[in-house]
Amino acid sequence: MLGRIKGIDRALLSMINRAARDSLPNEFLAMLRAEEGVVQELLLLPGTLQGEDSALLSLHMMPIDYTVVGTVHSHPGHSNRPSRQDLEFFRRYGRVHIITCLPFNERSWKAYDHQGRPIDLPIVDL
Numbered sequence: 001m002l003g004r005i006k007g008i009d010r011a012l013l014s015m016i017n018r019a020a021r022d023s024l025p026n027e028f029l030a031m032l033r034a035e036e037g038v039v040q041e042l043l044l045l046p047g048t049l050q051g052e053d054s055a056l057l058s059l060h061m062m063p064i065d066y067t068v069v070g071t072v073h074s075h076p077g078h079s080n081r082p083s084r085q086d087l088e089f090f091r092r093y094g095r096v097h098i099i100t101c102l103p104f105n106e107r108s109w110k111a112y113d114h115q116g117r118p119i120d121l122p123i124v125d126l
């Protein structure tokens with residue numbers, strides 16, 4: 001199976017932040033794919049809900065794809081802390097979860113593990 005996740009591609013991160021801005025006032029939501037330990041691709045799923053309150057994936061839509069390591073979603077406000085719903089979701093699926101918030105830049109995001117604990121995910125240039 002997959003080893004440790006050691007970073008996120010800078011280009012992907014800016015793509016995420018752009019998508020988050022474009023999705024305002026809604027949330028942006030996607031799955032994260034990693035290769036060789038670096039998160040570097042998004043997987044957009046049909047049937048995801050992008051509401052104003054919370055973006056929740058329907059679990060039955062989840063692909064069986066071992067390159068998927070977690071999720072990313074945006075908060076239209078200034079907090080990148082996981083909500084209670086986010087925490088419930090993190091526990092059930094994936095290992096790395098990113099939340100980005102306004103102003104959607106390289107400093108406004110945070111990565112969490114499946115228990116909602118902040119993890120260090122360095123930005124790497126591929």
Ligand SMILES: [Zn+2]
Nearest residue numbers: 075082083086
């Ligand atoms: Zn959230």
